[in-house]
Amino acid sequence: xxxxxxxxxxxxxxxxxxxxxxxxxxxxxxxxxxxxxxxxxxxxxxxxxxxxxxxxxxxxxxxxxxxxxxxxxxxxxxxxxxxxxxxxxxxxxxxxxxxxxxxxxxxxxxxxxxxxxxxxxxxxxxxxxxxxxxxxxxxxxxxxxxxxxxxxxxxxxxxxxxxxxxxxxxxxxxxxxxxxxxxxxxxxxxxxxxxxxxxxxxxxxxxxxxxxxxxxxxxxxxxxxxxxxxxxxxxxxxxxxxxxxxxxxxx
Amino acid sequence: xxxxxxxxxxxxxxxxxxxxxxxxxxxxxxxxxxxxxxxxxxxxxxxxxxxxxxxxxxxxxxxxxxxxxxxxxxxxxxxxxxxxxxxxxxxxxxxxxxxxxxxxxxxxxxxxxxxxxxxxxxxxxxxxxxxxxxxxxxxxxxxxxxxxxxxxxxxxxxxxxxxxxxxxxxxxxxxxxxxxxxxxxxxxxxxxxxxxxxxxxxxxxxxxxxxxxxxxxxxxxxxxxxxxxxxxxxxxxxxxxxxxxxxxxxxxxxxxxxxxxxxxxxxxxxxxxxxxxxxxxxxxxxxxxxxxxxxxxxxxxxxxxxxxxxxxxxxxxxxxxxxxx
Numbered sequence: 183x184x185x186x187x188x189x190x191x192x193x194x195x196x197x198x199x200x201x202x203x204x205x206x207x208x209x210x211x212x213x214x215x216x217x218x219x220x221x222x223x224x225x226x227x228x229x230x231x232x233x234x235x236x237x238x239x240x241x242x243x244x245x246x247x248x249x250x251x252x253x254x255x256x257x258x259x260x261x262x263x264x265x266x267x268x269x270x271x272x273x274x275x276x277x278x279x280x281x282x283x284x285x286x287x288x289x290x291x292x293x294x295x296x297x298x299x300x301x302x303x304x305x306x307x308x309x310x311x312x313x314x315x316x317x318x319x320x321x322x323x324x325x326x327x328x329x330x331x332x333x334x335x336x337x338x339x340x341x342x343x344x345x346x347x348x349x350x351x352x353x354x355x356x357x358x359x360x361x362x363x364x365x366x367x368x369x370x371x372x373x374x375x376x377x378x379x380x381x382x383x384x385x386x387x388x389x390x391x392x393x394x395x396x397x398x399x400x401x402x403x404x405x406x407x408x409x410x411x412x413x414x415x416x417x418x419x420x421x422x423x424x425x426x427x428x429x430x431x432x433x
Numbered sequence: 434x435x436x437x438x439x440x441x442x443x444x445x446x447x448x449x450x451x452x453x454x455x456x457x458x459x460x461x462x463x464x465x466x467x468x469x470x471x472x473x474x475x476x477x478x479x480x481x482x483x484x485x486x487x488x489x490x491x492x493x494x495x496x497x498x499x500x501x502x503x504x505x506x507x508x509x510x511x512x513x514x515x516x517x518x519x520x521x522x523x524x525x526x527x528x529x530x531x532x533x534x535x536x537x538x539x540x541x542x543x544x545x546x547x548x549x550x551x552x553x554x555x556x557x558x559x560x561x562x563x564x565x566x567x568x569x570x571x572x573x574x575x576x577x578x579x580x581x582x583x584x585x586x587x588x589x590x591x592x593x594x595x596x597x598x599x600x601x602x603x604x605x606x607x608x609x610x611x612x613x614x615x616x617x618x619x620x621x622x623x624x625x626x627x628x629x630x631x632x633x634x635x636x637x638x639x640x641x642x643x644x645x646x647x648x649x650x651x652x653x654x655x656x657x658x659x660x661x662x663x664x665x666x667x668x669x670x671x672x673x674x675x676x677x678x679x680x681x682x683x684x685x686x687x688x689x690x691x692x693x694x695x696x697x698x699x700x701x702x703x704x705x706x707x708x709x710x711x712x713x714x715x716x717x718x719x720x721x722x723x724x725x726x727x728x729x730x731x732x733x734x735x736x737x738x739x740x741x742x743x744x745x746x747x748x749x750x751x752x753x754x755x756x757x758x
Contacts, residue, residue, distance in 0.1 A: 235649060267651035277642035280665050290650040293660070339646070346650055 185249075186211040186380045187232060187269070187350060192246035194227060196239065201227050203404045204246070209350075209397075214372060214381045216395035216412065218388065220427065223401040225384045229352050232382065233269040234262050250350070267294065270348035274355040276335035278327035278342070283310075283319050286327045286338055290346035305345050312378075313341035314371050333364025340371065351375065353383040357390065369394050388428055392416055400424045499738070506735030509728035518732065524696040524707075526716055526726040533733055535698045539613065539706040540740070542699045543688065544681040546617035547624055551677055554621070555628030556663075556670060562629070563636035564658050582626035590690030593619045598691055607703055611693035614702040619687050624677035631676055635669020636662055675748040679741055685710035709737045 185208035194202035202224050209215045217225040230236045232248060234255060248255045255265050267290075278286050287306045288296075296302060306323070310316040315337040319330070327338050336356060343351060353372070357365040372381060372394045385391050391398055392412060399409040400421075408421045419425040457465070460475070469475050510518050513531045521532015558578070562571045594611075597618060602610030639662045647657040663670070685708070693705025694715055707715070713730050720727035 233649065235645065238645070238648070263651040263653055265651075266649055271649040273642065273645065273649075275642060277640070277646045279643055279646065279661055289647070289660070290652075293647075293650060293652045293656055342646070342650065 184211055185209055186251060187382070188249040189228075189231075190247040190249065192228075192231065192248060193244070194224075194231060194236070195243045197241045201404050202231070205401075205404075205406045207399055207406055207409055209380065209382055211380045212376055212378075213396040214376050214383060214394050215397045215399060216391040217382065217384045217399050217401060218386070218391050218427075219401035219407075221386070224404040225399075225401045226354055228401065229271075229354055229382060229384050232350075232352055233266050233271055235266075235271065237262065267346050268348055269350040269352060270343035270346065271352045271354065272336070272339050272343055272356045275359050276332055276339055278330075278335050278338050280326065280328055282324045283327045283330075283338060284323040286342050287345045290342060294346060309341040309345040310338075312344045312375070313337045314367065314374070315341060331364070333360050333367060336360060336364065336368060337371070340368070340375075344375075348379065350380045350382065353381065355384050355386065358386065365390075388416075388430075400427060402427070502731065502735045502738050505728070505731040507732070509725055509732045510735075512725060513729065513732075518729070519736075522698060524712070526720055526729070529725070531725070531729045533709070533712070533736065535696045536707060536709045536712050536733065537736070539692075539699045540682055540709045540737075542613060543616050543620060543692075543706075543708060544678055546613070546702075547620035547681040548674065548677055550617065550621035551624045551628060551681075552674055555625050555673065555677070556632050558625070558629045559632035559636055559670075559673075560658055560663065563633045564662060565654075578626050578629050581622070582630075586623065586684060586687040587690075589619050589623055589687040593687065593691040601703075605703060609693060609705065611691055611705055612703045613692065613699050613706045616688040616692040616706070616708070617702070619691055620681045620684060623684060623687060624680045627676040627680055628673045631673035632666070632670050635666040635673070638669070639665045671748060675745060678744050678748070682737070682740060682744070683710060685714045689714055709733055709740075713737075 187209040189205055189207050192202055192205040193200070205224075205228060207215075207228075217228060219225050227236065231244065232250075232255075236242050236244070244256065250265065250269060253260060279289060281289075284306055287309050288302045291302060291305050296305065307316060307320075310319060315334060318334060319325075319338075327335060330338060336359075340351075340356075357368050360368070369390065372383070375381060376396075383395065395412045397410065398412045398415040400407045400415065400419075400423075402423055408415065408419060408424045410420075415424065416428055419428065460472075464470065464475060467478060469478055509531075513521075518531060518533060519537070520534050521530070522534050523530045523532050524535060558574070562574060566574065593615060597615050598610035600610065601607065601612065601615055643661050643665055644657050647661045648654070652660065688708060689711040692708065692711065694707050694711055695705040696707045696712065697704050699706050713733050716726075717730055720730055
């Protein structure tokens with residue numbers, strides 16, 4: 183069981199705020215790792231660090247290492263666009279571009295130099311199928327992506343992320359803005375996607391974590407309290423704080 | 434019930450104002466007329482009326498100007514003939530030749546040239562201010578831009594005449610540097626502030642989520658700006674272009690001083706030319722009152738007015754269509 187993504191003694195500060203404290207975590211390939219914990223515990227910050235989206239925030243300082251397939255992503259030799267191409271992200275709020283469905287999916291490949299119409303057509307279809315939304319939109323690829331429902335938009339965003347053929351998919355509370363039916367569709371999709379991708383999700387929904395994840399990591403106040411098999415975490419947590427959280431005593 | 438109340442008040446009024454004999458007082462009659470019961474209601478009513486009148490001033494002005502231009506512009510066109518007026522290549526007021534094609538083409542060429550230069554510079558500046566520049570640099574540039582907007586157009590003309598015209602003359606070895614090119618450059622600079630302001634506002638309004646999504650797909654900052662932010666702000670940018678066109682086609686003072694002011698067809702960038710606006714401004718004082726010449730100048734005003742209306746309509750339709758997709 184090789185870890186595709188791995189952090190070693192990761193520390194992160196927003197100005198004076200020590201948001202991640204010495205976090206070491208392994209995220210194995212073809213598995214779903216769920217990051218859980220109460221609001222403000224650092225799980226989203228941790229996720230965003232994995233594809234360096236935190237670089238955009240002024241005043242961020244990072245120490246320690248994040249290894250993607252053995253390479254430290256903060257190494258000056260590493261091109262951040264290369265990293266983000268291989269480590270894709272789906273955001274909390276569905277954020278399709280204000281363009282047609284087709285152009286949304288084709289955006290990534292075009293950015294990385296794919297120009298051929300046939301090739302793009304194939305990528306678009308494959309990605310939309312991969313995100314289980316092809317049948318719903320195949321007749322209106324030229325329509326604006328903003329005309330779709332929230333759940334459909336989120337699957338468009340997943341398809342858009344798949345279109346650049348990433349290795350890892352990060353999902354930041356990707357279902358928290360959706361209705362239960364859309365949520366269950368996306369959960370099914372996650373189960374399907376892990377055959378081909380390594381997935382890391384942030385969720386505040388304990389049931390979701392048990393349903394979709396293989397491994398869980400519990401964060402509290404910027405610390406990684408406990409990580410392990412999801413079953414083990416939810417049945418026999420080693421740490422008292424984990425137990426308190428998953429049984430709903432706080433959070 | 435209400436009517437009864439009003440009626441009930443009426444008999445009281447004469448009693449209050451005994452000096453006015455048996456007739457109800459003016460206030461009471463006013464109240465009765467508009468169904469108002471208390472003095473507070475009267476005040477409310479009057480203030481509402483005042484607001485309405487203020488709002489109506491703008492509407493009335495537009496209506497008045499439109500009607501006035503049509504009434505004073507149409508007879509001369511009818512007398513000259515629509516085709517001869519619009520497509521006649523020679524304008525010579527004192528000789529009775531009234532073809533405005535040179536002015537029309539010059540105004541179109543001048544506006545197009547100004548847009549061609551001004552829009553790219555303006556939009557890139559807006560992108561820089563909204564998406565790239567550090568806050569302090571942006572603040573300095575922004576205040577420079579608003580200063581640019583505040584400079585009176587006659588000053589643009591003056592600087593153009595003293596600096597730009599001689600420079601063009603020297604650079605291209607011309608007999609005179611006062612030409613279409615000089616006017617285009619001055620117009621391009623003059624329309625910059627409105628383009629920059631409107632485009633920057635539109636670019637700032639682009640949701641950050643779009644840009645994050647693009648970056649997360651491995652696009653660079655610059656790719657993101659041009660392929661996501663700018664397209665997302667396109668209706669705002671189109672509005673900026675409308676404003677630029679409107680300002681450029683309507684400007685007179687600055688370009689009268691640098692364009693040579695001769696009614697030539699705009700054969701090249703170095704031709705001395707006269708615009709629709711500058712034709713009116715420079716001849717109004719010479720055309721005798723009541724002459725066809727003078728009436729024809731009003732007709733030019735009408736053509737200019739129609740141009741601006743047309744451009745606004747076209748671009749508005751264009752913006753709506755883009756929004757709909």
